[in-house]
Amino acid sequence: MTKIVILYDSNTGNTQKMAEFIADGARSISGVDVTLKKVGEPFSLSALLLDVDAVILGSPAHYAFATPAMRDFLSCIQGQVVDGNFEVKGKLGAVFGSYGWDGAKSVERFALEMQNIGFKMYSSVLAKATLLPIPQLKQKTLEECRAFGKNIAEQISKK
Numbered sequence: 732m733t734k735i736v737i738l739y740d741s742n743t744g745n746t747q748k749m750a751e752f753i754a755d756g757a758r759s760i761s762g763v764d765v766t767l768k769k770v771g772e773p774f775s776l777s778a779l780l781l782d783v784d785a786v787i788l789g790s791p792a793h794y795a796f797a798t799p800a801m802r803d804f805l806s807c808i809q810g811q812v813v814d815g816n817f818e819v820k821g822k823l824g825a826v827f828g829s830y831g832w833d834g835a836k837s838v839e840r841f842a843l844e845m846q847n848i849g850f851k852m853y854s855s856v857l858a859k860a861t862l863l864p865i866p867q868l869k870q871k872t873l874e875e876c877r878a879f880g881k882n883i884a885e886q887i888s889k890k
């Protein structure tokens with residue numbers, strides 16, 4: 732069984748919707764187990780990371796970066812690596828997020844943070860703008876999210 736963990740932060744539901752479609756796409760590949768969690772819910776981090784093959788993190792852009800909750804969460808993962816509880820080598824990392832206006836860079840910056848911890852990063856990030864003044868993601872965008880999840884699941888299943 733291939734294990735994917737998707738963790739996201741979301742205040743108004745856009746990034747959550749992206750996460751749900753990514754999870755749906757990943758689950759379409761047989762033999763892939765997907766766990767979807769929101770940062771801030773209580774769960775055991777060590778149990779979550781046990782035998783994981785890919786970690787996918789999603790955040791809205793807040794002041795040109797990932798949210799403080801998501802940044803803290805990445806620090807928690809780093810803590811697990813430093814303590815020797817989580818072997819990051821060979822694990823795939825991927826990042827997605829939504830933004831309102833100029834926040835695409837924030838998603839790329841967060842991917843770099845993840846790479847610095849030691850994840851082998853997926854070839855691209857998925858950064859999607861919400862449409863102001865009514866911030867909603869288009870159906871086409873959600874289908875791209877589904878494809879993103881499916882492609883990641885396919886890649887790690889082939890290992």
Ligand SMILES: Cc1cc2nc3c(=O)[nH]c(=O)nc-3n(C[C@H](O)[C@H](O)[C@H](O)COP(=O)(O)O)c2cc1C
Nearest residue numbers: 741742743744745746791792794795831832833834
């Ligand atoms: C406090 C705050 C700061 C934000 N800062 C940015 C920003 O720097 N750049 C940007 O493009 N969008 C910014 N946004 C817009 C959000 O990234 C955007 O609405 C996003 O889709 C919200 O995701 P969510 O529905 O998952 O919470 C900000 C929103 C909030 C509430």
